[in-house]
Amino acid sequence: MLIKIKNPNDPPASEVTPREAFLDRRQFLIAAGLAGVSVRAILNPSSAEAGVVLQGVEKSAYTVDEEPTDREFVTSYNNFYEFGSSKGDPIKNSRRFNPKPWTVAVEGEVKKAARYDIEDLISPHQLEERIYRFRCVEAWSMIVPWVGVPLADVIKRLQPTSRARYVAFETLFDPERMVGQNRSVIPWPYVEGLRMDEAMNPLTLLTVGMYGEELPNQNGAPVRLVVPWKYGFKSIKSIVKIHFTETMPPTTWNIQAPGEYGFFANVNPRVSHPRWSQAKERRIGEGFFSPKRNTLMFNGYADQVAGLYSGMDLTRNY
Amino acid sequence: MSSPRPISRSLKPLVFALCLVPLAWVVYKAVFVGLGANPNEALNRYLGDWALRFVLIALAVTPLRGLLKWNGLARYRRMFGLFAFAYVCFHLTSYIAIDQFFDWNEIWADISKRYYITIGMATFVMLVPLAVTSTNSMARRLGAKRWKNLHRLAYAAGAGGVIHYFMMVKADLSQPMIHAGVLAFLLGYRVVAWARRRSPGNPDRAESTGRPIQVV
DSSP states (O other), X not given: OOOOOOOTTOOOGGGSOOHHHHHOHHHHHHHHHHTXXXXXXXXXXXXXXXXXXXXXXXXXXXXXXXXXXXXHHHTTSOOOGGGOSSTTHHHHHTTTOOOOSOEEEEEESBTTOEEEEHHHHHTTSOOEEEEEEEEOTTXXXXXXXXXXXXHHHXXXXXXXXXXXXXXXXXXXXXXXXXXXXXXXXXXXXXEEEXXXXXXXXXXXXXXXXXXXXXXXXXXXXXXXXXXXXXXXXXXXXXXXXXXXXXXXXXXXXXXXXXXXXXXXXXXXXXXXXXXXXOSEEEETTSOTTOOOEEOOGGGGTHHHHGGGGTTOOTTTOO | OOOOOHHHHHHHHHHHHHHHHHHHHHHHIIIIIOOOSOHHXXXXXXXXXXXXHHHHHHXXXXXXXXXXXXXXXXXXXXXXXXXXXXXHHHHHHIIIIIISTTOHHHHHHHHHHOHHHHHHHHHHHHHHHHHHTXXXXXXXXXXXXXXXXXXXXXXXXXXXXXXXXHHHOSSOOHHHHHHHHHHHHHHHHHHHHHHHHHOTTOHHHHTSSSSXXXXX
């Protein structure tokens, strides 16, 4: 059952920018022209700009009292090293990526270990739209209307054994299709993980879409994680493996720079990154002269998740 | 110094205008096109890139002058150096005014706690006396030897800029590596030239342009 956590101050989900506004051809052409998107992208209907609308999506009570970020920014400013290390790379380099067919291997401490077609993994569950804050470790943030299913529902169906204490996730490794993987900028494949109670928290969303449509390639098609109280790098994209394990799994950015990125990576304004403060964040789309916003503890989800970490030193377990 | 050839003199306004093109381009884009999802970051990074490029361009004058046997190039060194300082100032201003929005507590925390910003700020401080003493009258007042010694700070500023860049990058070090490579070449050239001047028997020296390569 969905626990309603709606804040009385929250506006209805109807405040989400209507999809028609994004699809409006005139606006799109202007935006694409301004963003320097090539003509080929406009002419290529399989590109990320014209997504497939997801059917049967239920509006959820999980929303925030802020306008979603322009879709144009959410799809053009991406950290997805599999398609290149600068933020403008993924939209360009993922254009020809075809995420279908897609299978996810479920393995480890789980009764229903198997290789699942993405459809079989998701379709037994009700798709929900959830509008979450998304806070990158680089001190910028967005508001994104995601579409997905609670990871907890999927995990329950897969029946992990009593020995499963962590869930590890792995991104596709296929340098032919993901050009960024031809350089060893970070160790491939990208791996992430959650403690079992974090994975089972109702906020954790196994995500297949955003803005009412299937996920664009540059945002992690066809299936990604969204863990809204953690820095964005925990929300692993293009997942091909879910592994239940007894021990804490390795995570990519922690391997890359253990002093800078921890396993937990909870959004915490009081614990600085060694190279910048996490006290404030730049909200994408607000333009030049708006000051940064104060970052909220657990990205504003403290009521739902603070209990997971009671008694833990969050300065050490960053 | 020999009197400038008319052709070189007429190039000076053109070079000056070219040095302003990166600034004009970003102002045009910011006003008429937009700088993307995170314009503050885009502007700051862009100005930082050009600040470092101009530091390297200024440091390239002496080696290129020797390698191309083109003494007239020295005439542009001050201009490039001052443009380097100007772009460093733009970069710093965009950080203080647009990125941090004059939040002096945050700025001080950055300078004292984040070493890449400490080094960036130190690089700016090193460039101040070079800009101040760039005029002919200041050079005269300091005397050639002291002026030359002071302006060797430009090497440290180049290194500071490259280290600042290295330390701010998350994982992909290819761009900082390219800049470090260029800097290593420009400084290495000076070391080689210095070593040659110390060994008068070196035959290369006889082939030089007639006067010893000035190493600054």
